[in-house]
Amino acid sequence: MSTINSTINKQLTPVSFTEVKLDDVFWAPRIETNRLNTIPAEYKMCEDTGRVAAFDLKWKQGDPNPPHIFWDSDIGKWIEAASYSLATHPDPALDALIDTVIAKIAAAQQPDGYLNTHYTQVEPHARWSNLRDCHELYCAGHLIEAAVAHYQATGKSSLLNILRRYADTIDQTFGVEEGKKRGYCGHEEIELSLVKLYHATGEQRYLNLAKYFIDERGCQPYYYDQEAHARGDDPAKFWALNYSYMQAHTPVREQREVTGHAVRAMYLYCAMADLANETGDLELLSACESLWEDLCLKRMYLTGGIGPSASNEGFTTHYDLPDLTAYAETCAAVGLVFWNHRLLQFEGNGKYADVMEKALYNGTISGVSLDGQRFFYENPLASTGKHHRKGWFDCACCPPNIARMIASVGEYMYSQGDEDAWVHLYAQGQARLTVGGKKLTVQQQTRYPWDGTVDFKITPEQAFAFGLHLRIPGWCQRFELCVNGTPVDSASLSVNGYVKINRVWQAGDSIKLVLDMPVQFVVAHPNVQQMAGRVAVQRGPVIYCLEGVDHIQAPLDDIVARADVPASDQFTHEFQPDLLGGVVVLRGKGMLSPKLNWDNSLYQFIPHLSQQQTPVPLTLVPYYAWDNRAPGEMRVWIRTL
Numbered sequence: 053m054s055t056i057n058s059t060i061n062k063q064l065t066p067v068s069f070t071e072v073k074l075d076d077v078f079w080a081p082r083i084e085t086n087r088l089n090t091i092p093a094e095y096k097m098c099e100d101t102g103r104v105a106a107f108d109l110k111w112k113q114g115d116p117n118p119p120h121i122f123w124d125s126d127i128g129k130w131i132e133a134a135s136y137s138l139a140t141h142p143d144p145a146l147d148a149l150i151d152t153v154i155a156k157i158a159a160a161q162q163p164d165g166y167l168n169t170h171y172t173q174v175e176p177h178a179r180w181s182n183l184r185d186c187h188e189l190y191c192a193g194h195l196i197e198a199a200v201a202h203y204q205a206t207g208k209s210s211l212l213n214i215l216r217r218y219a220d221t222i223d224q225t226f227g228v229e230e231g232k233k234r235g236y237c238g239h240e241e242i243e244l245s246l247v248k249l250y251h252a253t254g255e256q257r258y259l260n261l262a263k264y265f266i267d268e269r270g271c272q273p274y275y276y277d278q279e280a281h282a283r284g285d286d287p288a289k290f291w292a293l294n295y296s297y298m299q300a301h302t303p304v305r306e307q308r309e310v311t312g313h314a315v316r317a318m319y320l321y322c323a324m325a326d327l328a329n330e331t332g333d334l335e336l337l338s339a340c341e342s343l344w345e346d347l348c349l350k351r352m353y354l355t356g357g358i359g360p361s362a363s364n365e366g367f368t369t370h371y372d373l374p375d376l377t378a379y380a381e382t383c384a385a386v387g388l389v390f391w392n393h394r395l396l397q398f399e400g401n402g403k404y405a406d407v408m409e410k411a412l413y414n415g416t417i418s419g420v421s422l423d424g425q426r427f428f429y430e431n432p433l434a435s436t437g438k439h440h441r442k443g444w445f446d447c448a449c450c451p452p453n454i455a456r457m458i459a460s461v462g463e464y465m466y467s468q469g470d471e472d473a474w475v476h477l478y479a480q481g482q483a484r485l486t487v488g489g490k491k492l493t494v495q496q497q498t499r500y501p502w503d504g505t506v507d508f509k510i511t512p513e514q515a516f517a518f519g520l521h522l523r524i525p526g527w528c529q530r531f532e533l534c535v536n537g538t539p540v541d542s543a544s545l546s547v548n549g550y551v552k553i554n555r556v557w558q559a560g561d562s563i564k565l566v567l568d569m570p571v572q573f574v575v576a577h578p579n580v581q582q583m584a585g586r587v588a589v590q591r592g593p594v595i596y597c598l599e600g601v602d603h604i605q606a607p608l609d610d611i612v613a614r615a616d617v618p619a620s621d622q623f624t625h626e627f628q629p630d631l632l633g634g635v636v637v638l639r640g641k642g643m644l645s646p647k648l649n650w651d652n653s654l655y656q657f658i659p660h661l662s663q664q665q666t667p668v669p670l671t672l673v674p675y676y677a678w679d680n681r682a683p684g685e686m687r688v689w690i691r692t693l
């Protein structure tokens with residue numbers, strides 16, 4: 053059921069991460085690790101693998117290691133991450149390093165503005181001949197995002213000017229006008245980047261081009277058929293079988309079911325939300341709303357991972373959420389954050405913040421090791437002990453994606469409007485907001501996500517009236533709220549997952565929000581057959597898991613949780629500063645199933661199963677932190693009696 057109003061209500065604008073200073077227990081150390089370890093390590097890998105040198109245009113036919121069709125996107129995402137990092141932490145060496153890469157990019161730009169290291173060197177006569185498979189516009193999109201981020205972080209227009217020229221070339225090449233190609237990219241990304249470029253430059257034609265790409269997608273006759281014929285290929289032999297793989301089977305406004313490749317879907321939906329926001333396009337917004345329900349109510353992992361299948365790196369059927377074989381690509385969860393953040397800005401509906409928070413604390417950051425130097429591409433919810441992070445991948449989309457998300461995580465925390473301010477996420481630090489043209493500071497003191505108490509100080513430059521919305525997360529069943537020490541009847545003030553406090557705020561005003569954060573069992577919808585009879589454990593926004601290293605007595609599948617007793621009564625929680633970078637660990641008791649002898653049997657009778665079980669101590673650690681100690685098994689979903 054759609055909850056979107058009949059007109060688009062644009063109340064919220066995100067508060068830029070440059071206005072949000074974090075000194076919290078959770079994100080601040082990650083941002084620092086990202087800056088000190090991840091961004092340099094990724095640059096080194098880009099250098100070592102030839103991605104940086106590809107812009108020197110020295111590769112010749114017959115040389116080894118030809119520039120790959122989407123190497124440019126890795127450089128784009130790296131520059132974006134590095135620029136976000138610069139924006140909050142000035143670093144002359146990093147600034148200079150980015151400048152050297154930009155100089156190479158400038159030199160690689162062709163006289164007509166075209167810019168792609170693969171096509172310029174490896175297939176110079178085949179430009180724009182295979183939009184379906186070859187990522188040209190996708191690479192352009194990531195370079196545009198990089199250019200906008202770099203411009204915003206440094207004020208330098210060096211990269212922006214390059215990408216404007218390239219965007220102009222793209223604009224002259226694609227469109228409905230006579231003589232232009234009516235194509236669109238097989239991997240969405242250019243669309244959302246053009247909306248960013250429009251914002252950075254004020255040039256309406258970039259927004260128009262984004263709209264063209266979105267509106268043209270999925271129209272018949274299919275461009276990809278025509279393009280295949282022009283190449284001499286049979287479109288019926290498309291390796292992915294049909295265009296739902298890239299969400300191009302039907303016009304996007306008509307799409308109601310999430311299909312195909314998960315990262316592509318997320319980037320498309322981001323652009324649809326962007327365009328709806330810019331142009332008031334209700335059709336696009338209502339398509340987003342339906343797609344959101346299809347995804348988040350029937351296809352999303354508990355961790356915010358999405359896309360269960362490796363074969364299409366994406367979606368299958370409703371409720372198909374296997375744990376061990378989950379693909380759940382890091383990039384897809386990052387894309388889910390991007391999309392939900394955009395949808396959140398329309399009406400401030402907490403359901404989007406809930407999904408965003410779920411992915412932020414679980415299925416995205418599981419993609420990077422605690423030292424920031426090893427990465428998961430796939431984020432399964434169970435492991436037999438063979439799945440481990442790696443320093444890099446041939447297809448290296450995930451490492452720089454998680455880096456850009458972490459470097460800009462402050463962006464997801466607050467919104468501002470003409471009459472209201474919103475706090476979506478809790479993290480210690482302070483933010484500068486502007487509400488109706490008036491400035492204020494919001495300070496949070498908290499140990500979230502390890503503790504549910506948040507103390508706020510609200511400091512407007514001058515006293516003024518506005519509504520302050522504080523999110524009550526979906527996982528929280530009970531909370532208490534005091535303003536200046538006086539309890540507030542918050543039930544009457546709660547709308548769409550937020551409590552709204554209306555008053556004339558003045559310097560020195562304080563708020564105490566206490567979110568009850570017990571350990572909870574979670575069960576899956578009965579249609580998720582793979583999880584029947586299993587529970588997961590969650591505390592606050594954090595999903596927990598069992599790791600083999602804490603349970604050497606038996607394989608994890610022999611461990612059974614006692615779901616007949618509330619989780620809060622059986623698990624204690626304790627912050628352990630020296631474990632896994634500082635985490636709350638849960639401890640309790642489960643049971644060990646008896647060891648049965650399965651020689652020569654497929655089924656057997658076992659009377660009085662429960663009497664044969666023996667108690668076993670359980671230790672649960674945050675899912676995102678798994679595989680950072682001795683390698684071994686992992687389970688999120690635990691068997692029950």
Ligand code: FUB
Pocket residue numbers: 122239315316365381383447449
């Ligand atoms: O195709 C470019 C990127 O590589 C995609 O976003 C990922 O899923 C991986 O296939």
Ligand code: ZN
Pocket residue numbers: 381382383384429448449450451453
């Ligand atoms: Zn990826």
